[in-house]
Amino acid sequence: MSVLYKNHVIDRNYSGLSKKALLTLWADRIGKPFRPRYLLSDSVKVIKGEKIGYLTGVCYMSNAVKIAGVATCSHAVKAGCVEPCLAMSGHMSLAGAVEARADRLSLLIKDTALFFEILSRELKALEKAAKRKRFKVAGRLNGTTDLDWTRITFNGATIFEHFPRITWYDYTKNPKIAQAYSDRGVSVTFSYYKKAATADLLHLLDRGVNIAIAYRDTLPITQSIGGRSVEVINGDLHDLRFLDKKGAIVGLKYKNQTMHKKAAEVNATAHESGFIIFSNSVIN
Ligand code: SF4
16 A cells, blocks of 8 residues: 555644644654754745635645655656646746755655644644635645645545635646546646547546646637637636636646756757647647
């Protein structure tokens, strides 16, 4: 059985520890010196959600790696998205950010119960901050991973179930994860790539799962998929995908990589692999 996809028993001793003691344990578990670490952060795009009354916490961990038998992005190679991934763009590509994502993933794998305890405290703090501002709370666990959080339980319940007042949402490139989230009523948007089966795309649309597509030029008004004309909505206004109308394409404007060491190559690969498409592309 996977070290991750199972039920994890929470060590009751953790709940009585101070924040500093928890961070000391985190450092110990991953074999690194103590320093302030956190699991949740935001981004320019999720901050846009504050204008419409949402505080959002996102967990960013290492993309496209395999650790202890767990692949953080099962479909990344097929999708051709490893290099053009958000994780390798802008400030996300700086050494400190890369290390912070690795430290979070390392904790998740090495002591999942401790990860849950720290995450729970950060989520409660986010809920408190939102209450003070009279905001609502949204959460994304797969900022730069593609894990199936419906299969990771803590004392028998998923994180979604432990924190039902938070509106959870995510993106995935794995049709099975899209289906699992949809079955559990968790908002999920499928991220398009050229090798995705058109039948899967149509099936997901019929289930109310939207498809996000990154466009190289401009956003079209409609997108042809399997002979069907589907409305394209602008996904760049904010990241709160659960507010989008259902059965739509979420159009995103691809931002060329500039800080990546091989930026030109990455941008070319993104197009060739079908990670991004032109607005007049037809998906058959
Ligand atoms: S699956 Fe998503 S998070 Fe993983 S490498 Fe691809 S774009 Fe990045």
